[in-house]
Amino acid sequence: MRKHRLLVSLALLAVLSVPAHADARDISRDTLAADDGWAAYGSGTTGGAAADDAHVFTVTDRAELVRALDGGSDTPKIIRVAGTVDANTDDQGRRLDCDDYATDGYSLKRYLAAYDPRTWGAAKPSGPQEEARQASAARQAERVVLRVGSHTTIVGLGDDAVLKGASLQVRGADNVIVRNLELRDAYDCFPVWQPNTGGLGDWKTAYDNLWLAGATHVWVDHVTASDKGHPDEDEPTYFGRNYLRHDGLLDITNASDLVTVSWSRFVGHDKAMLIGNSDSATADRGRLRVTLHHNQFESVVQRAPRVRFGQVHLYNNRYVVPEDVHDYRYSIGVSTESAVYAENNAFTVPGHVEVADLVKSWNGSALYQRGTLFNGFPVDLLAIHNAYNSGSERDLTADVGWTPVLHGGIDSAQAADRAVRKGAGAGRIP
Structure with missing residues (x-):
């Protein structure tokens, strides 16, 4: 009997000592299914599935994450994020705020005084305060911009993995997977004022939570x-404009191609997702092939997504x-x-x-749609858009020139x- 009680106690101790996320399925070597959207085209997307054991990392803070990313190297790697990783920290893990980044005499008060359109006019900011802003912004960028290289998988462990304050940037890289991760608050301490000849302007911020470029x-x-x-x-209003601190949640630009975004949530934001960043970027032709399926856009004002090319x-x-x-402007x-x-x-x-508010066109010519529900009722987005907006926007045709074949x-x-x-x-992967 004593031996039986001892075995039971040891078994209970073993259960209690297992980490909370240990019973979750290991997704770190998962690869994209063969038909799951544009990212499955050609060689498909496997991320860091081929990584050897020496390049599988579990990270709990910024310093560990930076070491694992290895400067955006192309070595196959798997990075597992545990808990909350805050990018606005120094190498010892001390929390940094905007005052810690400010340098060369920068202050928002002096910046606003220097470039008030009533006295500065419509010229771009220049001079000591703009130079100080740029230097301060560079200090923050050193902390929060995190470069992701080719053949990389970044996954969250369990249901509470968070990357906070960072701008993950996949630039010129191939074969990348980002899964089961909360990307939160890519906060720009030093927005720049961009005036225009119309007498107003806007605040321009630097960071997307996740940016795919090339x-x-x-x-x-x-x-x-x-x-x-x-x-x-x-945020307050300066120069008649909201003092924005965030850019996109996920932007896909600069001839990026073969991307699948699935089962994700985009929440509480103005300009959520931009696919193609400029009307003049003709090198994007034939690229920017993207599949978006089973995503939720919640409390998003616009760009869900906005698409060029x-x-x-x-x-x-x-x-x-x-x-x-x-x-709300459009989806x-x-x-x-x-x-x-x-x-x-x-x-x-x-x-x-x-219904007519859901679609907005700028120089666009085509939109294929079917099966749309609006508050539970079937609607034809194309017909209603053309009927309501023909006076201000060009009519759209249903002929988009292609039919998707890569999808579940x-x-x-x-x-x-x-x-x-x-x-x-x-935190919701089955």
């Missing part, structure tokens, strides 16, 4: 991206505009030479948002709405 074969899955911690709506398959996504989002942006193929997406919006099963918008509500975002 990146290929990228799979973003079960990620939650937001401004949590410092929402822009709480790319062939974008947008299916089984869920859009939620709460009652308190009174500055799907159809811009220069874009070819968006939208299927079975569901929109839940308050009474002040109409496409659910009805109603079924997808339920599935995405329950399953999208970090």
Whole structure:
């Protein structure tokens, strides 16, 4: 009997000593399924699945993450994020704030006084305060910009992995996976004022939570991206404009190609996702091929996404505009030479948002859509857009010139709405 009690005690001790995330399925060597969107095209997307044991890292702070990223090297690697990693910390882990980065006499008060449009005019800021702002911004960038190289997988462990204050940048890299991770609050301490000849201007910020630039074969899955911690709506107004601190949640630009974004949440943000950054970037032709499926865009004002040039398959996504989002502009942006193929997406919006508000076009010519639900009712986005906006925007045709073939099963918008509500975002991989 004594031996039996001892064995039971040892077994209970073993159970209690297992880390909270140990019972979760190990996803660190998962690869993208063969038909799962544009990132499956050609060689597919395997991330760091081929990494040897010496290049599998578990990181708990910025210093460990920086070492694991290895300056954006192309060595196959798997990086597992445990808990919250804060990019705004020094090498000893001490928290840094905007005052720690400020240098050369920079202060917001002096910057505002120097470049007030009423006295400065419409010229770009220049001189001591702008130079000090640039130097201060460079100090923050050294901390928060984290370069991701080719053949890399970054995954969160368990259901509470957070990368806070960082701008993950996949630039000129191939074969990258980012999964099961909350990307939070890529906060810019030093926005720049950009005046224009119309007498106003805007504040320009530097950091996206995740930026793909010239990146290929990228799979973003079960990620939650937001401004949590410092929402822009709480920022003051200077020069008649909201003092923005955040850029995009996920931007895909500079001839990036073959990207799949799945089962992710984009929450509480203005300009959420830009695919193609300039009407004049003609090198983007034939690139920017992106699949977005089973994602939730919640409390997003615009760019969900806005597309230039790319062939974008947008299916089984869920859009939620709460009652308190009174500055909502649009969801799907159809811009220069874009070819968006939208299927079975569901929109839940308050009474002040109409069907015609969901699509906005700038020099765009085509949008294919079918199976759209608007507050539970089927609608034809294309027909309603053309009927309501023909006086101010060009009519769109349904002929986008291509038909998606790389995708899994496409659910009805109603079924997808339920599935995405329950399953999208970090910490929800089945």
